[in-house]
Amino acid sequence: MSKVSRFQVWLVQLDPTQGSEINKTRPCVVISPDELSALSTVLMAPMTTQGFEFPCRVACSFKGKQGLILLDQIRVVDKMRLVKKLGVIDEATQMDLCQRLQEFFVY
Numbered sequence: 001m002s003k004v005s006r007f008q009v010w011l012v013q014l015d016p017t018q019g020s021e022i023n024k025t026r027p028c029v030v031i032s033p034d035e036l037s038a039l040s041t042v043l044m045a046p047m048t049t050q051g052f053e054f055p056c057r058v059a060c061s062f063k064g065k066q067g068l069i070l071l072d073q074i075r076v077v078d079k080m081r082l083v084k085k086l087g088v089i090d091e092a093t094q095m096d097l098c099q100r101l102q103e104f105f106v107y
Contacts, residue, residue: 011083022073060093
């Protein structure tokens with residue numbers, strides 16, 4: 001498996017899920033710091049082309065598609081769930097993502 005780094009987009013098998021958790025195999029953005037890459041798990045935020053804008057959702061364009069990064073659906077997944085690396089989000093989206101995370105967890 002390729003090295004997993006922050007801001008990479010991976011196709012991730014999220015099933016099985018329960019209730020309102022986002023499901024299916026879908027693109028997810030790595031949000032855990034690179035310092036945690038030695039662990040067998042990774043912190044990710046799913047992406048969707050559906051849904052609605054919300055303060056904890058980051059608008060993005062990836063591979064020619066407009067969508068959202070769902071920070072309200074952050075989850076830890078085992079690296080065994082990672083299907084394949086799809087690319088990396090652009091720098092402007094990286095900065096927006098980090099700013100939203102800081103706002104999301106401000107005390």
